[in-house]
Amino acid sequence: MDPLDIARxxxxxxxxxxxxxxxxxxxLGLVVAILHTRYVRTGDEKWLRLTKFWGKLYLVxxxxxxxxxxxxxxxFGMAWSEYSRFVGDVFGAPLALEGLLAFFxxxxxxxxxxxxxxxxxxRVHLATLWLAVIGSWVSAFFIIVAxxxxxxxxxxxxVDGRPVMTDIWAVLxxxxxxxxxxxxLFGAVAVAGGFLLGIAWYQLWRRRTDGIDTVDxxxxxxxxxxxxxxxxxxxxxxxxxxxxxxxxxxxIVGFGGVALTGDLQAKLMYExxxxxxxxxxAACHTGTEFSVLSIGDLGSxxxxxxxxxxxxxxxxxxxxxxxxxxxxxxINDLIPQYQEEYGxxxxxxxxxxxxxxxxxxxxxxxxxxxxxFRIMIGFGALxxxxxxxxxxxxxxxxxxxxxxxxxxxxxxxxxPFGANIAGWVFTEMGRQPFVVAPNPDxxxxxxxxxxxxxxxxxxxxxxxxxxxxxxxxxxxxxxxVVEVALLVRYVRAGVAGALPELAPHDDDPADPDHPERRxxxxxxxx
Amino acid sequence: MEILPTIWFVAxxxxxxxxxxxxxxxxxxxxxxxxxxxxxxxxxxxLNTIGPVWDGNEVWLITAGAATFAAFPxxxxxxxxxxxxxxxxxxxxxxxxxxAIEYRGKGSTDRWRRWWDVALGGGSFLAAFGIGAAxxxxxxxxxxxxxxxxxxxxxxxxxxxxxxxxxxxxxxxLVHAATFLALKTDGEVRERAGRDVVRxxxxxxxxxxxxxxxxxxxxxxxxxxxxxxVAAVAAVLGWLxxxxxxxxxxxxxxxxxxxxxxxxxxxxxxxxxxxxxIDPAFTLTVANASSSDYTLGVMTVVAAVGLPVVLAYxxxxxxxxxxxxxxxxxxxxxPVVPAVRAGR
Numbered sequence: 001m002d003p004l005d006i007a008r009x010x011x012x013x014x015x016x017x018x019x020x021x022x023x024x025x026x027x028l029g030l031v032v033a034i035l036h037t038r039y040v041r042t043g044d045e046k047w048l049r050l051t052k053f054w055g056k057l058y059l060v061x062x063x064x065x066x067x068x069x070x071x072x073x074x075x076f077g078m079a080w081s082e083y084s085r086f087v088g089d090v091f092g093a094p095l096a097l098e099g100l101l102a103f104f105x106x107x108x109x110x111x112x113x114x115x116x117x118x119x120x121x122x123r124v125h126l127a128t129l130w131l132a133v134i135g136s137w138v139s140a141f142f143i144i145v146a147x148x149x150x151x152x153x154x155x156x157x158x159v160d161g162r163p164v165m166t167d168i169w170a171v172l173x174x175x176x177x178x179x180x181x182x183x184x185l186f187g188a189v190a191v192a193g194g195f196l197l198g199i200a201w202y203q204l205w206r207r208r209t210d211g212i213d214t215v216d217x218x219x220x221x222x223x224x225x226x227x228x229x230x231x232x233x234x235x236x237x238x239x240x241x242x243x244x245x246x247x248x249x250x251x252i253v254g255f256g257g258v259a260l261t262g263d264l265q266a267k268l269m270y271e272x273x274x275x276x277x278x279x280x281x282a283a284c285h286t287g288t289e290f291s292v293l294s295i296g297d298l299g300s301x302x303x304x305x306x307x308x309x310x311x312x313x314x315x316x317x318x319x320x321x322x323x324x325x326x327x328x329x330x331i332n333d334l335i336p337q338y339q340e341e342y343g344x345x346x347x348x349x350x351x352x353x354x355x356x357x358x359x360x361x362x363x364x365x366x367x368x369x370x371x372x373f374r375i376m377i378g379f380g381a382l383x384x385x386x387x388x389x390x391x392x393x394x395x396x397x398x399x400x401x402x403x404x405x406x407x408x409x410x411x412x413x414x415x416p417f418g419a420n421i422a423g424w425v426f427t428e429m430g431r432q433p434f435v436v437a438p439n440p441d442x443x444x445x446x447x448x449x450x451x452x453x454x455x456x457x458x459x460x461x462x463x464x465x466x467x468x469x470x471x472x473x474x475x476x477x478x479x480x481v482v483e484v485a486l487l488v489r490y491v492r493a494g495v496a497g498a499l500p501e502l503a504p505h506d507d508d509p510a511d512p513d514h515p516e517r518r519x520x521x522x523x524x525x526x
Numbered sequence: 527m528e529i530l531p532t533i534w535f536v537a538x539x540x541x542x543x544x545x546x547x548x549x550x551x552x553x554x555x556x557x558x559x560x561x562x563x564x565x566x567x568x569x570x571x572x573l574n575t576i577g578p579v580w581d582g583n584e585v586w587l588i589t590a591g592a593a594t595f596a597a598f599p600x601x602x603x604x605x606x607x608x609x610x611x612x613x614x615x616x617x618x619x620x621x622x623x624x625x626a627i628e629y630r631g632k633g634s635t636d637r638w639r640r641w642w643d644v645a646l647g648g649g650s651f652l653a654a655f656g657i658g659a660a661x662x663x664x665x666x667x668x669x670x671x672x673x674x675x676x677x678x679x680x681x682x683x684x685x686x687x688x689x690x691x692x693x694x695x696x697x698x699x700l701v702h703a704a705t706f707l708a709l710k711t712d713g714e715v716r717e718r719a720g721r722d723v724v725r726x727x728x729x730x731x732x733x734x735x736x737x738x739x740x741x742x743x744x745x746x747x748x749x750x751x752x753x754x755x756v757a758a759v760a761a762v763l764g765w766l767x768x769x770x771x772x773x774x775x776x777x778x779x780x781x782x783x784x785x786x787x788x789x790x791x792x793x794x795x796x797x798x799x800x801x802x803x804i805d806p807a808f809t810l811t812v813a814n815a816s817s818s819d820y821t822l823g824v825m826t827v828v829a830a831v832g833l834p835v836v837l838a839y840x841x842x843x844x845x846x847x848x849x850x851x852x853x854x855x856x857x858x859x860x861p862v863v864p865a866v867r868a869g870r
Contacts, residue, residue: 095595100828104582112846479621493862
């Protein structure tokens with residue numbers, strides 16, 4: 001087996017996995033900070049409950065993002081040493097800045113927030129959360145800057161065949177990065193919105209199913225109480241209704257932002273990586289038509305076997321250029337251009353190892369790009385529509401009793417995650433066969449590109465890569481199960497799971513496990 | 527002398543020292559929790575001494591790695607790819623340790639907690655040992671060719687020096703954490719940790735002394751022996767302070783021991799960052815492995831502004847959580863039961 005393929009699978013799996021946690025951390029962190037701010041402003045216990053409950057889920061998820069983020073930083077050097085040598089002068093800096101300017105802030109202040117209840121002054125305590133959230137948003141910026149440089153290298157010149165940074169400002173303000181950063185953040189906000197909506201729906205449904213809340217003749221909610229169930233008092237209803245409606249609004253804002261920034265990003269991508277976008281469309285011939293449905297064997301990578309069934313004339317030009325006339329180049333025209341510019345076969349250079357001389361496949365895997373693009377947009381649009389419907393269905397203060405709608409809302413949490421992942425898989429696999437994509441547009445620097453085939457560590461064996469792929473994959477799988485189980489556990493417990501004072505006290509002073517508990521007991525402890 | 531690369535060699539040394547000083551007691555507490563704590567209350571007490579700060583401490587490692595990538599890409603690429611297998615183990619150790627800290631208290635069965643105790647202690651050990659081995663190897667050399675790639679199989683790194691480095695960091699973490707626990711807790715844990723320091727230090731600090739001396743004989747200039755002497759004096763003072771149960775003083779002295787010892791190592795290897803055991807001509811140095819002056823200049827400006835700020839707020843977080851903890855302050859485990867009407 002070629003180490004290159006294993007290394008690519010490993011990078012793909014570990015990165016997609018890491019990005020399950022990241023958007024939830026980014027989006028939910030912002031939500032919790034807003035909730036906590038409301039609590040400090042109003043002093044209303046409802047907001048405290050909201051802060052504690054969503055804060056608990058935030059932390060359960062946060063830790064896996066931290067733990068798997070380490071793998072991301074290490075594996076550039078471990079599995080992609082040639083890549084690291086090639087890009088280090090420009091790619092390493094954003095990672096170092098991320099550590100110095102973002103991760104320290106995020107981690108230190110999150111620790112202060114978790115353990116700072118009743119210990120820090122209220123406003124200072126609130127500020128620690130905001131700083132932690134800002135830290136995570138800044139870290140996202142630096143990592144997107146690094147990634148966007150691979151999509152669109154700027155701010156460098158070639159010295160002895162290696163890109164050397166000449167303009168950090170150009171790297172930080174790379175138009176690809178600005179579009180991708182806003183796109184990613186809105187995507188993260190959408191994830192958080194769906195998460196709130198789905199879980200709050202379950203809680204309101206649970207209250208109805210347990211006979212706590214009922215509806216009157218007009219369908220308006222009659223809020224009840226259940227003294228026998230921890231946390232299920234009248235205030236509890238407000239917690240979940242606020243969560244649900246806030247989640248729906250956040251999701252709609254997120255999806256709106258995603259659509260706008262996605263449009264910007266697509267227009268850039270048509271200039272910077274035309275072949276990626278042509279492959280996303282299965283656009284074999286130059287033209288203006290957007291494919292709504294193409295059939296045939298996309299996997300054959302062969303334009304002969306693809307038939308576009310439904311196409312909208314002009315739409316492709318509109319997506320790319322904002323008009324309805326510009327002819328967008330198709331695969332059949334682009335591939336010869338790439339072949340002329342970058343060669344037919346991998347050069348006879350030692351860094352390609354046994355891969356030297358192989359034919360270069362310039363067309364990204366069309367099945368992945370075509371469907372990745374559509375799943376991203378489809379899941380996003382579906383979830384946005386669902387959020388609007390949810391707002392309408394809950395206008396009278398609670399959710400319908402239908403268990404199927406509840407299941408739909410809960411599984412709907414996955415849709416924005418799916419859209420995020422499909423988008424990343426699309427843009428990263430659409431960049432192939434390059435790890436650093438060359439840019440035909442005017443702002444691109446000529447000659448700065450690298451084939452993925454040249455990027456893998458020459459000294460690392462297939463056996464080592466299989467070992468790491470299997471062991472990391474196994475650990476990741478187990479931890480995913482554990483994380484989801486814990487999230488479910490805390491969701492089912494409701495607010496009482498996150499607020500000890502709402503739970504029944506079995507704190508028996510005669511308990512041999514806890515002799516003479518003092519009165520300065522910590523507000524929170526692991 | 528190359529000024530900017532030298533500044534970054536020093537900066538990376540500072541990041542590694544900061545990492546060992548801070549994360550050192552986190553790793554050590556993880557190991558103590560597994561083998562030295564008696565009962566659930568003590569385990570939770572130990573865990574909560576590092577609870578608010580461990581994640582910020584881990585960032586020293588992340589930043590050390592990223593700064594190496596940015597400032598010395600060739601060093602980063604050669605070291606990390608050559609040490610592929612041990613670094614996978616380090617990553618698995620770090621993952622389990624981090625998740626254990628957060629998840630341990632979120633289950634309710636003894637089996638759950640015992641499992642995470644093993645993940646925490648084992649993960650801390652694995653990470654400390656692997657990082658120690660990696661650091662020892664980058665100061666003594668690895669078989670790399672003229673391109674910086676490994677010559678030999680996946681286990682060519684497994685040498686007595688790797689074991690020495692691994693034991694050095696594990697040993698230091700154990701002593702450092704015992705001192706830290708004695709300083710941060712009250713009651714039984716404090717007493718036992720205080721006794722542990724006195725008993726463990728003379729043995730557990732030997733490997734790190736061995737590593738320091740080895741590097742001195744290999745490539746140390748005469749003046750860096752001064753740091754060795756300072757380290758030795760600090761270790762003795764730390765041990766004496768620990769015997770008198772002067773916990774703060776012992777902690778400072780053992781910290782000084784680490785700073786002086788690591789400074790001796792880094793001064794001795796300079797300007798090499800990764801010697802080649804195949805041919806000295808292939809050795810990676812501060813000069814031939816570094817990034818451009820422009821990149822280093824940008825990072826120097828950012829670090830000069832950013833690092834003091836980091837130090838300030840991290841110091842503040844230690845100030846906020848400065849009080850000793852006792853087992854009686856640990857709240858009762860928090861029941862997490864489904865908020866569902868019975869019978870459904």
